[in-house]
Amino acid sequence: xxxxxxxxxxxxALAIHNLSLEFPTFSGAIKALDNVSINVAKAExxxxxxxxxxxxxxxxMAATGxxxxxxxxxxxxxxxxxxxxxxxxNESQLQDVRGKMVSTIFQEPMNALNPTIxxxxxxxxxxxxxxxxxxxxxxxxxxxxxxxxxxxxxERVMKLYPFELSGGMRQRVLIAMAFSCNPGLIxxxxxxxxxxxxxQAVILxxxxxxxxxxGTSVIFISHNVAVVSQLCDRLYVMYAGRIVEQGVTRxxxxxxxxxxxxxxxxxxxxxxxxxxxxxxxxxxxxNLMHPPAGCYFQPRCKEAVDLCRSRSPQxxxxxxxxxxxxxxxxxxxxxxxxxx
Numbered sequence: 001x002x003x004x005x006x007x008x009x010x011x012x013a014l015a016i017h018n019l020s021l022e023f024p025t026f027s028g029a030i031k032a033l034d035n036v037s038i039n040v041a042k043a044e045x046x047x048x049x050x051x052x053x054x055x056x057x058x059x060x061m062a063a064t065g066x067x068x069x070x071x072x073x074x075x076x077x078x079x080x081x082x083x084x085x086x087x088x089x090n091e092s093q094l095q096d097v098r099g100k101m102v103s104t105i106f107q108e109p110m111n112a113l114n115p116t117i118x119x120x121x122x123x124x125x126x127x128x129x130x131x132x133x134x135x136x137x138x139x140x141x142x143x144x145x146x147x148x149x150x151x152x153x154x155e156r157v158m159k160l161y162p163f164e165l166s167g168g169m170r171q172r173v174l175i176a177m178a179f180s181c182n183p184g185l186i187x188x189x190x191x192x193x194x195x196x197x198x199x200q201a202v203i204l205x206x207x208x209x210x211x212x213x214x215g216t217s218v219i220f221i222s223h224n225v226a227v228v229s230q231l232c233d234r235l236y237v238m239y240a241g242r243i244v245e246q247g248v249t250r251x252x253x254x255x256x257x258x259x260x261x262x263x264x265x266x267x268x269x270x271x272x273x274x275x276x277x278x279x280x281x282x283x284x285x286x287n288l289m290h291p292p293a294g295c296y297f298q299p300r301c302k303e304a305v306d307l308c309r310s311r312s313p314q315x316x317x318x319x320x321x322x323x324x325x326x327x328x329x330x331x332x333x334x335x336x337x338x339x340x
Contacts, residue, residue, distance in 0.1 A: 012080070013185045013217035014040040014063065014102075019077035021062055028289045032058050033241045035077070037315075040185065043215040045208065047228035047249065049264070050238035053285055056221045059238075060187045064102055065094040082184055100130040103178040105207070107190040109170035113162040119173055120158025123180060130181040145176040149206055168199040172206065179210055185217045192227065204231055225264055229253055234320075237261045240286050240296040247321035257323040259301045295326070303327050 021033040063079045106112040123142035146154035149172040192200035237245040245258040283300035298304040315322040
């Protein structure tokens with residue numbers, strides 16, 4: 001089993017370096033990821049934001065071996081989770097990593113939970129798979145973690161099936177399952193999208209509080225910049241399979257430098273004055289089977305010049321702030337301030 005050395009190698013929770021990936025089709029290859037690099041330190045909460053289809057989930061699913069076998073090709077790069085190269089692992093080794101080193105909270109709990117198995121058994125199965133725990137100990141751990149997720153009467157809830165719980169309660173069960181084996185890294189993949197706003201706030205706080213208390217690293221994936229602004233230490237902005245900006249969350253929100261990041265922030269209702277029309281990003285995301293020349297965002301960018309249409313910019317910067325844009329920082333400044 002790949003469980004040795006987990007604690008000793010936790011200096012860097014996740015290191016994705018120049019990861020490139022494509023999905024082959026009869027019509028050609030869809031270039032889903034292009035030289036994506038993401039680093040997450042121990043006890044750090046990092047956000048990945050961007051429009052649907054930009055590669056956020058594909059990145060983390062490739063890193064943890066959750067993409068369908070034989071349906072994709074890694075064309076470059078490396079992935080290390082606590083020092084272990086996951087791209088070189090077989091399925092048995094990946095199963096030892098998933099749950100113990102890294103765990104995922106998915107967007108829709110009804111799809112992630114088995115509808116035919118009681119909550120308690122699903123939790124204890126995970127705990128007994130990755131921990132040296134008896135059934136009695138596993139049930140105790142399950143009860144404690146459910147209570148920690150503010151689920152009342154955990155013993156009763158463990159006897160229920162997923163369909164007998166509300167959406168918010170099911171999501172709390174998924175969070176409990178993700179944290180149950182004390183992994184060093186949690187991937188929260190749009191965990192609040194299907195929930196109403198009041199429940200969203202509770203779920204976000206549960207993840208954040210548990211992570212801070214246990215020193216767990218978190219990758220929070222979302223298309224909602226306002227959500228990650230409340231949660232994350234650092235931010236990666238993705239567009240069409242590329243990282244276009246990265247840095248400390250507050251610095252990006254206060255002074256976005258990439259035109260795409262600026263456009264995303266102008267779409268936030270929090271930044272629009274009363275009775276002012278809400279902006280939308282013009283155009284559509286590119287076809288990654290036949291991507292545009294140069295910067296992928298240039299067909300939609302109001303600041304684009306000839307250089308943007310001919311050469312692809314690289315991530316450049318200093319002091320932890322990087323932007324992939326030939327016209328760094330050019331564009332209208334956001335005036336309403338960052339989301340609170």
